Amino acid sequence: MTASEIATQDNSRVEWIRSRMALLADVRQELARTRPFAGHRIGMSLHVEPKTAVLVETLAAGGAELIGTGNFGSTQDDVVEYLNSLPGITIHGRRDDTLAQHEANIAAVLDGAPDIILDNGADLVAGLVARGTTDTVIGGTEETTSGGDRLRGELAGAVPFPVIVINDSLLKAIGENKHAVGQSAVESFMRITNAMVPGRRFVVFGYGWCGRGVAQYLRALGGRVAVVDTDELKAFEAALDGFRVGGAADFAAWGDVFITATGRPGVLPYEIIEQMHDGAIIGNVGHFPWEIDVETLRARATSTTSLGSALDRIDLPHGGHVILLANGRMFNLAGTAPKGNSIESMDLGFLLQTLSLVRVVTDRSALSPGPQPVPDDIDRTIARRILAVLDSSS
Numbered sequence: 313m314t315a316s317e318i319a320t321q322d323n324s325r326v327e328w329i330r331s332r333m334a335l336l337a338d339v340r341q342e343l344a345r346t347r348p349f350a351g352h353r354i355g356m357s358l359h360v361e362p363k364t365a366v367l368v369e370t371l372a373a374g375g376a377e378l379i380g381t382g383n384f385g386s387t388q389d390d391v392v393e394y395l396n397s398l399p400g401i402t403i404h405g406r407r408d409d410t411l412a413q414h415e416a417n418i419a420a421v422l423d424g425a426p427d428i429i430l431d432n433g434a435d436l437v438a439g440l441v442a443r444g445t446t447d448t449v450i451g452g453t454e455e456t457t458s459g460g461d462r463l464r465g466e467l468a469g470a471v472p473f474p475v476i477v478i479n480d481s482l483l484k485a486i487g488e489n490k491h492a493v494g495q496s497a498v499e500s501f502m503r504i505t506n507a508m509v510p511g512r513r514f515v516v517f518g519y520g521w522c523g524r525g526v527a528q529y530l531r532a533l534g535g536r537v538a539v540v541d542t543d544e545l546k547a548f549e550a551a552l553d554g555f556r557v558g559g560a561a562d563f564a565a566w567g568d569v570f571i572t573a574t575g576r577p578g579v580l581p582y583e584i585i586e587q588m589h590d591g592a593i594i595g596n597v598g599h600f601p602w603e604i605d606v607e608t609l610r611a612r613a614t615s616t617t618s619l620g621s622a623l624d625r626i627d628l629p630h631g632g633h634v635i636l637l638a639n640g641r642m643f644n645l646a647g648t649a650p651k652g653n654s655i656e657s658m659d660l661g662f663l664l665q666t667l668s669l670v671r672v673v674t675d676r677s678a679l680s681p682g683p684q685p686v687p688d689d690i691d692r693t694i695a696r697r698i699l700a701v702l703d704s705s706s
Contacts, residue, residue: 326365326394333363333659334701335694336370339666343374348673355426356380357418357436358455359645360387360403361652365395367662371430371669372400379424381405381417383432385601385638386645386652428452428672429475430665433599434459434467441470449473451672451679453665457489457520457575458599463683474679476668481686483694484661485521492657493644494525497571497597498533499651500644504622504637505593507569510534515567517560518574519546522597526573527555538563540579560584572596572603582608586628595637597644606640622647663694 360382382405395403404417429452451474460477516527519541538556541547551557564587582605617625622638637643645652667690
C-alpha cells in the first residue's frame with residue numbers, strides 16, 4: 313500500500329472519530345475564524361493515534377504550524393502517514409522506534425524551533441532546558457501526571473515560561489484519568505491476555521485518579537482487588553472504598569495480576585517480582601516504562617519467550633515465570649490493537665489542551681512562569697459545554 317493509499321484509508325478512520333468529538337468540532341470552527349495560532353509553530357510530543365490527529369487538525373485550523381513526534385512505543389504508523397499528508401504538519405517517529413530513535417525524534421522536534429510546546433512527560437521541556445534554549449518559547453502545556461511531577465521536581469525553577477498542566481484539571485482527573493484509563497486498562501488487559509477478570513486477584517499500585525479508575529473498573533467486573541500506595545491518605549481512601557490495602561510485599565504472593573499506575577519510577581522492583589507465584593501477570597498504565605524494573609527482570613531471566621506482540625513469558629532463576637505486558641510500556645496504548653482512552657474522554661482532554669494553548673498565546677501575561685493548573689474559567693467553560701452535550705443526547 314502506498315503512502316497516499318494509507319493516508320486515504322486512515323482519513324476515513326479519523327473522519328469517523330472526528331464526527332464523535334463534538335467539543336473539538338465546535339472550537340475548531342471558532343479557531344478557523346479567529347486563527348490565534350497564526351505565525352506560531354507548536355512542538356508536540358504526544359501519543360500519535362487517531363484521536364490525536366483530530367487535535368492536530370484543530371490546532372492547524374487555528375493557524376498553527378506543527379512539528380511533533382509520538383511517545384515511545386505507542387505511535388500508530390498509519391496516523392503518522394495521514395498527518396504528514398496535511399500541509400504545515402510534520403510528524404516524526406514509528407511504532408518500532410528504539411528508545412535512541414525516540415530521543416532523536418524529540419531532538420528533531422526541538423530542531424524545528426517551536427515557540428509553543430505541547431508536551432507529554434515533559435520530554436520537550438527537558439530538552440529545551442538541556443539545550444539552554446528556553447528563551448525561544450512563549451509557553452505550553454503538559455498532559456500527564458508524570459510530566460507534572462517532572463516539572464515540579466527535576467525541572468523545578470528551570471522553566472521560565474508558563475506550562476499549563478492539563479492533568480491538574482479536575483475535569484481531566486475524573487473524565488479521563490479515572491473513568492477512561494480505568495475502562496481502557498481493563499479492556500486492554502482482557503483483549504491482550506484473553507483472561508477472565510471475575511475472581512482473579514489484582515494488585516493496583518497507586519491510588520491516584522488513574523489507579524482509582526483501574527481498581528474500581530476491575531472490581532466492577534468481579535475482580536478481587538488490593539491497592540498499594542505509600543501515601544497514607546491515599547491508602548486510607550482506598551481502604552474506605554472497600555479495597556484491601558498494604559505494601560507490595562504483602563501482596564506479592566497473593567496477586568495474580570499486578571498493574572502500576574503511579575507515574576513514579578521503580579514502584580515494582582525485581583525483589584517483589586521474584587516473590588510472585590508462577591504465571592503472575594505484570595503490566596503498567598503509567599506514562600513512562602520505568603514503574604516496573606524491566607531492565608533487571610530481563611537481565612536476571614533464564615529465558616524469554618514471546619507469546620504475541622504484547623506478551624512475553626519471562627522465566628526466572630527460581631524456576632517460576634511471569635508474563636510481562638507490552639515490555640512495561642502503557643499497555644492500553646502500546647499493546648496489541650491499541651485503542652487508548654475513549655473517544656469522548658479525549659474530546660474533553662483535547663479541548664482542555666486547545667483552550668489552554670489559546671490562553672498561552674492570547675493572554676500569557678496573566679500566567680506565571682513554570683507549571684500551573686488549568687485556569688478555572690477554562691475548566692468551567694468546558695464543564696458547561698460537556699453538560700450541554702450530555703443534555704442533548706439524553
